[in-house]
Amino acid sequence: MIELFQQAANNASTKQTKSVSRRDFLKLTGMTTSGFVLGSMLPVSLPAWAHGNASHAGDNTLNLFVTIETNGRVNIICHRSEMGQGIRTSIPQIVADELCVAWKDVHVVQGLANEAYGSQNTDGSRSIRNFYAKMREMGATARTILEQAAAEQWAVPITDVYADDSFVINRNTKQKISFAALAEPASKIKPPAPDALTYKSKKDFKYIGKPIQILDLPDMVTGNTIFGQDVKLEGMLYASIERNPVVGSKVESFDKAAAMKTGGVVDVYKMPEQPTPVVFNPANGVAVIATNTWAASQGRKALNIKWGDSPHKDHDSAEYLAQLNQRIVGKGKTIRQGGDAYAAMQQSQQTVAATYTVPYLVHAPMEPPAATAVFKDGKCEVWACTQTPQSTQQNVAGALGIAKENVTVNVTLLGGAFGRKSKPDFSIEAALLAKYTGKPVKVVWSREDDIRQGYYHAISSQHFEAGLTADNTVNAWIQRTAFPSISSTFDGTTDEPSDGELSLGFGDVPFHVENLSCETHKAPAHIRIGWVRSVCNIQHAFSQGSFVDELAHAAKVPTHKMWHQLLGNDRLVNPKDQGFEYGNYGETLERFPIDTKRLKDVLDDVVAKSGADQPTDDGEAWGISAHRSFVSYVAVATKVRVKDNKVTVLEMHSSIDAGTVVNPDRVRSQQEGSMIFGLSLAMMGEITVKEGAVEQSNYNDYQVLRMSQSPLITTYIVESDAIPGGVGEPGTPPVAPSLTNAIFHACGKRIRDLPVNKHFTV
Amino acid sequence: MISFTLNDKPIKVDADPKMPLLWALRDLLDMTGTKYGCGIAQCGACTVHMDGTPIRSCVMPLSTIAGKNITTIEGLPRDASHPIQQAWLEHNVPQCGYCQSGQIMSAVALLESNPNPDDSAIDNAMQGNICRCGTYPRIKAAIKDAAKNLSTTIASTSTSTVTPTSTSTGTSTNVDFSLAKNAGEKA
Ligand code: FES
Ligand code: FES
Numbered sequence: 001m002i003e004l005f006q007q008a009a010n011n012a013s014t015k016q017t018k019s020v021s022r023r024d025f026l027k028l029t030g031m032t033t034s035g036f037v038l039g040s041m042l043p044v045s046l047p048a049w050a051h052g053n054a055s056h057a058g059d060n061t062l063n064l065f066v067t068i069e070t071n072g073r074v075n076i077i078c079h080r081s082e083m084g085q086g087i088r089t090s091i092p093q094i095v096a097d098e099l100c101v102a103w104k105d106v107h108v109v110q111g112l113a114n115e116a117y118g119s120q121n122t123d124g125s126r127s128i129r130n131f132y133a134k135m136r137e138m139g140a141t142a143r144t145i146l147e148q149a150a151a152e153q154w155a156v157p158i159t160d161v162y163a164d165d166s167f168v169i170n171r172n173t174k175q176k177i178s179f180a181a182l183a184e185p186a187s188k189i190k191p192p193a194p195d196a197l198t199y200k201s202k203k204d205f206k207y208i209g210k211p212i213q214i215l216d217l218p219d220m221v222t223g224n225t226i227f228g229q230d231v232k233l234e235g236m237l238y239a240s241i242e243r244n245p246v247v248g249s250k251v252e253s254f255d256k257a258a259a260m261k262t263g264g265v266v267d268v269y270k271m272p273e274q275p276t277p278v279v280f281n282p283a284n285g286v287a288v289i290a291t292n293t294w295a296a297s298q299g300r301k302a303l304n305i306k307w308g309d310s311p312h313k314d315h316d317s318a319e320y321l322a323q324l325n326q327r328i329v330g331k332g333k334t335i336r337q338g339g340d341a342y343a344a345m346q347q348s349q350q351t352v353a354a355t356y357t358v359p360y361l362v363h364a365p366m367e368p369p370a371a372t373a374v375f376k377d378g379k380c381e382v383w384a385c386t387q388t389p390q391s392t393q394q395n396v397a398g399a400l401g402i403a404k405e406n407v408t409v410n411v412t413l414l415g416g417a418f419g420r421k422s423k424p425d426f427s428i429e430a431a432l433l434a435k436y437t438g439k440p441v442k443v444v445w446s447r448e449d450d451i452r453q454g455y456y457h458a459i460s461s462q463h464f465e466a467g468l469t470a471d472n473t474v475n476a477w478i479q480r481t482a483f484p485s486i487s488s489t490f491d492g493t494t495d496e497p498s499d500g501e502l503s504l505g506f507g508d509v510p511f512h513v514e515n516l517s518c519e520t521h522k523a524p525a526h527i528r529i530g531w532v533r534s535v536c537n538i539q540h541a542f543s544q545g546s547f548v549d550e551l552a553h554a555a556k557v558p559t560h561k562m563w564h565q566l567l568g569n570d571r572l573v574n575p576k577d578q579g580f581e582y583g584n585y586g587e588t589l590e591r592f593p594i595d596t597k598r599l600k601d602v603l604d605d606v607v608a609k610s611g612a613d614q615p616t617d618d619g620e621a622w623g624i625s626a627h628r629s630f631v632s633y634v635a636v637a638t639k640v641r642v643k644d645n646k647v648t649v650l651e652m653h654s655s656i657d658a659g660t661v662v663n664p665d666r667v668r669s670q671q672e673g674s675m676i677f678g679l680s681l682a683m684m685g686e687i688t689v690k691e692g693a694v695e696q697s698n699y700n701d702y703q704v705l706r707m708s709q710s711p712l713i714t715t716y717i718v719e720s721d722a723i724p725g726g727v728g729e730p731g732t733p734p735v736a737p738s739l740t741n742a743i744f745h746a747c748g749k750r751i752r753d754l755p756v757n758k759h760f761t762v
Numbered sequence: 763m764i765s766f767t768l769n770d771k772p773i774k775v776d777a778d779p780k781m782p783l784l785w786a787l788r789d790l791l792d793m794t795g796t797k798y799g800c801g802i803a804q805c806g807a808c809t810v811h812m813d814g815t816p817i818r819s820c821v822m823p824l825s826t827i828a829g830k831n832i833t834t835i836e837g838l839p840r841d842a843s844h845p846i847q848q849a850w851l852e853h854n855v856p857q858c859g860y861c862q863s864g865q866i867m868s869a870v871a872l873l874e875s876n877p878n879p880d881d882s883a884i885d886n887a888m889q890g891n892i893c894r895c896g897t898y899p900r901i902k903a904a905i906k907d908a909a910k911n912l913s914t915t916i917a918s919t920s921t922s923t924v925t926p927t928s929t930s931t932g933t934s935t936n937v938d939f940s941l942a943k944n945a946g947e948k949a
Binding site: 213669 | 778781782785789792794795799801804807834835836838839840842847850851856859862863866884888889891892893894895896898900901902
């Protein structure tokens with residue numbers, strides 16, 4: 001879905017990886033003898049991992065992703081952005097396994113923006129899902145080339161040799177040649193056709209499925225990492241930008257002289273006016289350019305900008321939510337239907353209805369956005385903590401009026417991202433300022449900028465109604481949702497959710513209820529709406545998971561049992577059968593079906609292993625929920641204590657079925673992280689808007705979870721040979737309902753409006 | 763010109779005395795191991811040691827640093843041999859890694875002052891360090907392991923402690939995030 005938005009924004013279809021000759025490869029990656037496009041502009045401080053980039057000239061290229069140096073070092077390109085998920089380790093794990101290289105010889109090289117790699121948009125929990133097969137192919141191709149080179153040297157058929165641990169070995173004579181010695185001759189061999197490749201079987205995997213330590217770890221514990229905020233170029237200036245507090249308002253006047261008087265300030269520049277729709281264009285504002293970050297931020301305080309009017313200046317999130325709540329109880333536009341839910345509801349023995357709300361949220365990654373750019377001789381080079389190097393390249397080129405080929409985008413480490421760094425606005429700012437000043441410029445976003453200039457998770461209202469028969473079977477189900485759409489950011493006028501957004505836990509409701517109606521209501525946008533970790537699954541899983549719990553309570557059965565009843569017999573769900581165009585995260589239902597058995601299995605697994613069905617002490621209780629998202633299945637059990645109006649989360653357990661797992665330790669850490677992200681938003685996440693402007697500014701008023709609020713977390717990974725599913729996001733959605741369900745069972749108070757800290761101390 | 767000791771080396775910085783230490787480290791001295799996360803003593807990403815005590819460098823004006831001993835993440839063993847670093851490796855603690863310099867500096871200071879912290883002592887000492895990626899459970903486990911290792915090897919590896927041997931441990935060990943801010947504001 002996010003891919004679709006990117007495409008809408010860029011009008012650039014991402015191409016499939018195509019085969020590229022070695023010379024093309026060097027050209028495309030900018031790894032010619034001159035190094036970068038602007039070879040003189042290498043960062044002053046290069047991280048250890050960047051050295052591969054600079055030293056590539058003369059290496060022996062086996063394919064798009066693999067080069068081998070004559071000293072035996074094997075460089076593997078990671079074309080996806082590292083933002084804490086461990087992708088710079090797991091991509092090499094896959095390639096290296098098929099390549100049969102010793103792990104100590106593996107070096108990861110961060111790929112520049114380059115369409116030859118296929119999509120580099122690191123979002124939607126799909127790096128492994130989309131590239132597992134491709135990476136194995138790259139590894140197997142390189143290995144076959146090396147085997148061929150050895151076979152030629154020994155003048156034996158290729159079937160007489162095999163690769164292992166950075167050597168090719170002759171089966172008959174047991175002679176060995178190292179990859180190092182084969183590097184050069186191998187680079188002259190034509191790659192085999194993909195259908196001629198052979199692959200390892202699972203039992204022979206050396207790296208896939210193993211909890212390998214992340215490659216960047218030693219640098220991370222010694223402070224040797226380079227994030228977007230850390231890039232430094234020779235002669236670089238620092239910029240801090242004061243941006244409009246209300247979307248659409250323009251700079252009317254500002255005090256340039258006062259800002260210029262601040263020590264260290266060298267220039268003040270009014271940013272080009274942002275066109276509408278806002279898309280990824282930098283916000284209206286004024287940049288203060290200085291010799292260091294501190295000076296720039298001080299100069300900014302003296303700007304005294306007068307802001308013009310905006311059509312959004314009256315937006316008030318509390319009033320807006322009240323309006324959504326009014327609208328949501330009435331019949332909406334039907335997007336999926338089975339039977340006649342309204343008629344069946346009339347005949348029900350008992351009906352249950354509830355409305356749930358989730359406020360605006362913001363990503364708040366630990367590293368606020370930052371980008372550095374240099375513009376010289378009509379070419380631009382960017383270093384940024386971006387999730388989307390290709391979109392950055394495209395948008396920077398557009399803003400500067402130059403060809404995309406003249407923009408080089410280097411991807412640094414990302415200090416968290418969660419969707420914020422998919423938007424290239426900050427890189428465009430750096431590029432514009434680099435062009436204006438003629439010098440390298442780093443745009444440093446402050447935390448306040450990050451909180452106030454976000455692309456927010458949409459505020460939302462959901463309404464559920466269900467009818468139960470005399471024997472407590474659910475025979476009627478109505479669900480409605482209303483929230484400003486991400487599409488509004490791209491066309492300005494959309495006031496209805498897209499099918500892509502409705503595919504996130506709403507139109508794909510997997511329940512077997514004879515009479516079902518899924519409906520939407522209109523909701524215009526007044527601030528920039530974007531995607532935040534797990535996107536609309538946040539509100540849809542919260543409302544659905546809460547409502548199942550409410551139904552269980554009404555039917556006087558355990559919640560676990562109600563889930564089983566609603567999911568029905570083991571089956572594959574196709575929402576299209578009931579008229580909904582389901583997106584399925586860009587995958588076909590043949591490859592990634594909605595399998596109710598897998599959802600029941602994770603639920604059963606987490607209940608059994610956590611002990612969530614066991615009695616608890618007074619004031620303590622468990623809550624459970626489950627959700628399929630990003631084609632993976634997660635169930636969560638949360639145990640809380642409610643005492644003196646304070647909620648303490650004691651334990652959280654999750655069971656995840658993400659198909660084949662490449663690095664179980666990173667799957668575990670992503671589960672821990674995505675659950676803490678979910679707990680944080682459920683407990684205390686809230687952005688409010690008054691007079692069109694975001695009221696929060698920093699971690700003091702946009703609170704995120706801290707150490708003392710973080711429970712013990714246990715993760716169970718379901719053993720599976722299925723195709724890899726998503727991992728980075730599916731852990732988030734089921735957390736909020738498991739928490740509020742637990743609170744209800746502990747003290748009888750049902751929370752239907754997040755966050756929890758509106759009702760309890762947390 | 764402000765003089766202080768940085769990772770055991772004397773150093774002079776020519777800058778606005780109101781500039782927080784964080785920006786002097788990052789922009790003027792190219793020591794980018796110390797990170798910016800909030801600028802108002804809320805997140806701990808910028809944690810360094812001043813005379814052995816953990817402080818938030820984002821709210822410490824250079825004027826208050828004169829003559830002090832400052833230790834940053836770059837002052838820990840470059841081979842990651844400090845017990846805290848070792849425990850971090852052992853537990854594969856970091857995700858994105860951005861908060862980790864600050865986490866490690868807070869954890870090192872905690873063990874200096876309390877070699878055997880229980881859960882609530884860990885919570886208390888680490889409460890000012892946000893990890894948006896959610897590495898808290900691993901941080902806690904790693905600190906406990908490091909404490910265990912430290913208690914069994916402390917006699918033989920005293921050189922691996924990096925904090926300057928000054929007056930720190932007698933002062934407050936509670937690094938509630940509001941304290942550093944107050945210190946900065948008073949200065
Ligand atoms: S940068 Fe957040 S505490 Fe200093
Ligand atoms: S590891 Fe990413 S913020 Fe802590």
